[in-house]
Amino acid sequence: MYGGGYIFxxxxxxxxxxxxxxxxxxxxxxxxxxxxxEPSDWMPAEYRKQLIRMIEQHAHSEIIxxxxxxxxxxRAPGFRRKLALMAKVQDEVGHAQxxxxxxxxxxxxxxxxxxxxxTGKSKYSNVFNYPxxxxxxxxxxxxxxxxxxxxxxxxxxxxxxxxxxxxxxxICVEESFHLKYGHDNVVFLATGTPKQRDMVQEALIRWWPxxxxxxxxxxxxxVHTETLxxxxxxxxxxxxxxxxxxxxxxxxxxxxxxxxxxxxxxKNETTGQWEYTEPDWNEFKKxxxxxxxxxxERLAVRRNAEEKGEWxxxxxxxxxxxxxxPFA
Ligand code: FAQ
Numbered sequence: 103m104y105g106g107g108y109i110f111x112x113x114x115x116x117x118x119x120x121x122x123x124x125x126x127x128x129x130x131x132x133x134x135x136x137x138x139x140e141p142s143d144w145m146p147a148e149y150r151k152q153l154i155r156m157i158e159q160h161a162h163s164e165i166i167x168x169x170x171x172x173x174x175x176x177r178a179p180g181f182r183r184k185l186a187l188m189a190k191v192q193d194e195v196g197h198a199q200x201x202x203x204x205x206x207x208x209x210x211x212x213x214x215x216x217x218x219x220x221t222g223k224s225k226y227s228n229v230f231n232y233p234x235x236x237x238x239x240x241x242x243x244x245x246x247x248x249x250x251x252x253x254x255x256x257x258x259x260x261x262x263x264x265x266x267x268x269x270x271x272x273i274c275v276e277e278s279f280h281l282k283y284g285h286d287n288v289v290f291l292a293t294g295t296p297k298q299r300d301m302v303q304e305a306l307i308r309w310w311p312x313x314x315x316x317x318x319x320x321x322x323x324x325v326h327t328e329t330l331x332x333x334x335x336x337x338x339x340x341x342x343x344x345x346x347x348x349x350x351x352x353x354x355x356x357x358x359x360x361x362x363x364x365x366x367x368x369k370n371e372t373t374g375q376w377e378y379t380e381p382d383w384n385e386f387k388k389x390x391x392x393x394x395x396x397x398x399e400r401l402a403v404r405r406n407a408e409e410k411g412e413w414x415x416x417x418x419x420x421x422x423x424x425x426x427x428p429f430a
Pocket of ligand 1: 156161164229243324
C-alpha cells in the first residue's frame, strides 16, 4: 500500500482501479445499502485519497486546535475552570490520536502526516489560526466552535468509512461535554458585570467571521463536496451544515442579548433559510494557505514539540539502545 509514495492507481490485476467497474459497482452498492467500508475492503483510489486528506486534516485540526485554548490554562480564572480547560485540551489531543489512527488504516504512516503538517503541506481548520485574546475567546471557542464541530461530525459519523465513523462517534460524545462547558462560560460572562459582558461580546465579534468560514467554502465553490457526498464521506454540504449551525445557535446567542456582527443576518421565513453577508472567501483562502494571524506560530509550536519529543519517540520505538528498558 505504502512505499515512499502512495500506490493508488493500480489494482492487483494491473488494471486501473477506476476502470474496474465490477468492483466499483459492488463498492457503491455497499455504500448505498448503508454498509461500512473497512480497511481491508477494495476501494477506489480516489476514495482512499480523499479520506486520507480529510481525516488527516481533521486530526491536524484537533492537535493544533488544542493550542489557542491551551495558552489559557495557566491564566484560567480559578482552579475549577483551570481543571475543566485542562481536561478539554487533553481531550482534543486525544481526538487527534484517534483520527491519526483512523487515517493510518488507509496506508499513510503517522510520521508522514506529522511531517506534512509541520512543513505546511497539509491543511488544518482555519479557526485555529486566530488568537484567543482574552478568557472570553476560550468560552466562544468551546461553545461555538465545538458546536460547529459537533454538527459536522454527528452527520459524518453516519458515513461510509468504518474506522472514521467509529472515531467520530467517540469524539462527538466528548465534544458535547465541551460544548456544555463553553456554554456555561459564555452564560457566566454574558450575565456578569458590564466588563465581563463587553469581553464576551468583543470575543464574539472577533470569532464570527472565522466561524462562518469553519464549515468550508460555499457549495458554489466547494471543490470536493460532490465526490465526498456521493461516497457518503460527507453527509451534508458545507452550506447545509452552516445553515444548521445558524438555525441552532443564532437564537441562543440572541437570547443572551449578544449582537452578531452581521447586519444582514436573518431567517427568511418563506424559504426557512438564513440569509447572511457572504463570508470573505479571499480572507479564508489566505488563512488556510498559511497566511493567517497565527499560522507561523502554530506550526512553530508543533515543530518544536516534534523536535523536543524525538528522543521519547525513539525510546518508545526501541530505535535507540541508550533509552531502551533492559527488562522490557
Ligand atoms: N479550514 O472542497 P471543500 C474541531 C479546504 S475539528 C481549512 O469544501 P471539503 C474540534 C479544504 O480542505 C475541526 N481548510 O473541502 C475542536 C479544501 O482544500 P484542499 C475540523 C478548509 O473537504 C474544537 C478546500 O478548502 N473538522 O474544531 C476548511 O469537501 C475546538 C476546498 O474546500 C474537520 O476537519 C476549513 N474550515 O469540506 C478542536 C471535519 N474548509 O484539501 C479544538 C472533517 C475547507 O483541496 C477546539 N472535515 N477547507 O487543499 C470536513 O468535514 C470537510 O473537510 C470540510 C471541508 C467541511 C472542513
